[in-house]
Amino acid sequence: MYGVFMSYTLPRGTYDLLPPQSWYQRKVLDAFANMAATHGCGEVVTPVFESSQLFERSSGETSDVVSKEMYRFNDRKGREFALRPEGTAPVVRSFLQNLAENSGLTRLFYTGPMFRYDRPQKGRYRQFVQYGAEFFGSAHPSVDAEVIALAHDYLVSLGLPGITVELNSVGLPAPDGPYELALKAYYAPHHDELCPDCRARLEKNPRRLLDCKVETCRTIAKNAPLVLEYLDDDSRAHFDAVQFYLRELGVNYVLNPRIVRGLDYYTHTAFEICYSGLGAQSALLGGGRYDKLVAQLGGKPTPAIGFAGGVERLLAALEEQNCLPGPIPVPAVFMVSMGDKAFNAAYTAAAKLRALGLTVVYEPDKRSLGAQMKAAGKSGAAWAVIIGDGELEKGEWSLKNMLTGEQRNLSWEMLAEELAKKS
Numbered sequence: 001m002y003g004v005f006m007s008y009t010l011p012r013g014t015y016d017l018l019p020p021q022s023w024y025q026r027k028v029l030d031a032f033a034n035m036a037a038t039h040g041c042g043e044v045v046t047p048v049f050e051s052s053q054l055f056e057r058s059s060g061e062t063s064d065v066v067s068k069e070m071y072r073f074n075d076r077k078g079r080e081f082a083l084r085p086e087g088t089a090p091v092v093r094s095f096l097q098n099l100a101e102n103s104g105l106t107r108l109f110y111t112g113p114m115f116r117y118d119r120p121q122k123g124r125y126r127q128f129v130q131y132g133a134e135f136f137g138s139a140h141p142s143v144d145a146e147v148i149a150l151a152h153d154y155l156v157s158l159g160l161p162g163i164t165v166e167l168n169s170v171g172l173p174a175p176d177g178p179y180e181l182a183l184k185a186y187y188a189p190h191h192d193e194l195c196p197d198c199r200a201r202l203e204k205n206p207r208r209l210l211d212c213k214v215e216t217c218r219t220i221a222k223n224a225p226l227v228l229e230y231l232d233d234d235s236r237a238h239f240d241a242v243q244f245y246l247r248e249l250g251v252n253y254v255l256n257p258r259i260v261r262g263l264d265y266y267t268h269t270a271f272e273i274c275y276s277g278l279g280a281q282s283a284l285l286g287g288g289r290y291d292k293l294v295a296q297l298g299g300k301p302t303p304a305i306g307f308a309g310g311v312e313r314l315l316a317a318l319e320e321q322n323c324l325p326g327p328i329p330v331p332a333v334f335m336v337s338m339g340d341k342a343f344n345a346a347y348t349a350a351a352k353l354r355a356l357g358l359t360v361v362y363e364p365d366k367r368s369l370g371a372q373m374k375a376a377g378k379s380g381a382a383w384a385v386i387i388g389d390g391e392l393e394k395g396e397w398s399l400k401n402m403l404t405g406e407q408r409n410l411s412w413e414m415l416a417e418e419l420a421k422k423s
């Protein structure tokens with residue numbers, strides 16, 4: 001009978017989240033919401049599935065995310081959808097549908113599950129949770145620095161040491177831009193050594209070659225020309241100004257001209273925040289400017305910038321550094337009762353104490369005093385409230401401090417008053 005359930009297994013690359021991990025995740029996501037609120041961000045929640053085309057047109061058909069990793073499906077009417085592999089395109093879609101008339105800067109944040117069919121490994125899942133922010137409506141370089149600072153300050157607020165802000169500018173990608181031409185010239189003699197995907201990418205989008213995970217392509221990419229050497233004057237000026245504002249905010253950063261980002265929509269600023277302890281999956285979060293995406297998806301030209309991070313990598317880093325949020329909540333009160341009448345009284349008393357804001361638990365199936373006291377100790381509760389049928393008749397409730405062992409008899413009113421002070 002039980003064996004029936006054993007045949008269902010967790011899909012590869014996914015995980016169940018149970019206490020205390022589920023509590024850690026909630027804490028860090030709440031902390032992100034609070035940090036985003038200090039920048040005036042409101043929350044946006046979009047569906048977990050969207051039209052496949054939304055991602056094809058934004059992330060780019062040559063990106064791994066779209067070409068290999070998307071969970072696609074047709075609904076009953078044959079419409080093509082995809083589980084969202086990332087949050088930016090859906091947020092842009094929602095901005096266009098709901099907020100495009102906003103003037104000034106629109107600041108949004110989000111958290112939620114994303115889906116990518118990639119080879120699972122440490123820090124890489126097929127369903128993972130991102131936290132992110134997207135700012136629409138300003139091309140001012142101070143906004144780039146503010147968004148980077150939001151991401152950076154959030155990680156610092158969690159007490160995570162060993163993080164590095166890595167900064168780059170990808171300039172203005174264009175089919176025959178100077179950097180694209182330089183890449184084509186560099187790769188031409190290597191054509192036959194490239195993987196089949198990269199051979200196709202060389203024609204369509206040579207920047208994507210820098211992002212290929214195949215070993216031979218990675219080796220060739222090591223000596224490829226660097227984007228910073230091909231920036232136009234405006235991109236250079238913007239990049240310099242972003243760095244000025246980062247210094248103003250006291251955010252330390254290093255330049256990393258090798259940041260390409262795996263998605264096609266970026267212009268100008270690209271950044272990642274890395275943590276050295278995570279091995280291959282060192283990017284805690286990544287983002288950048290995408291000044292052309294809103295227009296590309298049908299809106300009026302609207303500059304924008306944002307970032308997103310994976311909560312699993314963040315929690316792994318926090319665990320490694322011993323700075324997971326704490327302390328894990330424990331019940332305030334454990335109800336212990338001896339006898340049927342006392343059980344009923346304890347049961348309703350628990351509800352009254354909960355209404356005062358206390359966490360109250362009990363063990364309905366453990367009948368002996370010893371077993372219940374043992375369970376009380378195991379629960380971590382600070383207080384045990386003990387009542388027997390005899391004491392109930394006298395109106396005498398016993399309150400035991402589980403830490404010191406001190407025990408006092410009190411009327412129900414006094415007990416409730418005493419515990420209310422501790423809620």
Ligand code: HAM
Pocket residue numbers: 085086087088089116118123124125126127128130132133134262263283284285286287288289305306307308309310311312313
């Ligand atoms: P991304 O670099 O593809 O960018 O993902 C951002 C972060 O999500 C990564 O740095 C990583 O922490 C996490 N992540 C990505 N894939 C996985 C995975 N398979 N398993 C676990 N964690 C993962 C974006 O998604 C862009 N939308 C970021 C952005 C926002 N750019 C502008 N605005």
